Amino acid sequence: MIEVYSWPTPNGHKVHIMLEECGLAYRVHPVNIGAGExxxxxxxxxxxxNKIPALTDPDGxxxxxxxxxxxxxxxxxxxxKTARLLPADVAGKYEVxxxxxxxxxxxxPMLGQAHHFRVYAPEKLPYAIERYTNEAKRLYGVINKRLAHVPYLGGRDYSIADIAVFPWLRSWKNQGVTMADYPHLKGWFDEIARRPAVQRGLEVLADARRPLTDAGSREVLFGQRQLAQR
Structure with a gap:
């Protein structure tokens, strides 16, 4: 049984989805990042x-x-471990x-900054908001261009590259992006969202999800608490 230490964030969902896609048995231990766990x-x-996710595998x-x-x-x-979702051939592997x-x-990093300055920052800084919103749009454009030529980010097959990117794009509104502006990306996004394993992965710890915009959570996530020596 794989032990997963996580929270319902994009990085947490990557691992939840991967475990579901691979059909591995796992147990989730919530780590409430807003409370400092x-x-x-x-x-x-x-x-x-001090970041989620992490895991331990007793059968490594x-x-x-x-x-x-x-x-x-x-x-x-x-x-x-499972010989899944990463091509075996060298060229295909490195494309993914x-x-x-x-x-x-x-x-x-860039979408995280867009989200931070648009949603979490106590002071709205126009330069930072514009800087990271523009970078979010640029990255969506890079993905959209790639998906105009191949069905998945790594090429012809669904892979860990898609699993890694998908959860970060679920907050496109908060990133200042209009999804309809990127039709190839949107088609890929909607297809992946329909996958049963993806839906199961997104349900992991879903009942614990809440906005981390209160002063206490901000101090834990972005304040002096991060600088303490441990």
Missing amino acids: QFAPDFLAISPN PGGQPLSLFESGAILLYLAG LQWLMFQMASVG
């Missing part, structure tokens, strides 16, 4: 960057336990991996 010593022991490589943090690393591990890295380096 990510700073608990037991969680920091497996996720030293060679039958030995393995702990992992960082959602991209977890997707790669689960793909390797470049789009996984695109999500990790660009989609997540």
Whole structure:
């Protein structure tokens, strides 16, 4: 049984969806990031960057336990464990991996900043809002252009690249994006949203989801609490 430490965020949903797509048995341990549970010593022991998601697999490589943090690393591990959702051929593998890295380096950080300055920031800063909203639109355009030529981000087959990007685009309204402006992306998005495993993954911890815009949550997520030595 894989133990998953998570919360209903885009990065958490990546792993929930992957586990459902792979048909792996898992148990979820909620880590309420608005209440500061990510700073608990037991969680920091497996996720030293105090971020969700993380997991432990008692049946890791060679039958030995393995702990992992960082959602991209977890997707790669689960793909390797199950031989699913990542091509075996070298060229196909790296075509998928470049789009996984695109999500990790660009989609997540930039859309996260757009969301932060448009929704969470206590002071509305026009420059920051414009900067990150424009970057969100640019990234949607990159994805839309890619999907004008192939059915999935990694090429002809659904893969961990799609699983990584999809949850980040669910908040397109909060990112200042009009989905209809990106028709190829929208068709891909709607198709993935219909997948049963995706729907099951999005239901994980759904009842715990709430806006983290109160002063206490903001202090935990963005304030001095982050700077404490642990």
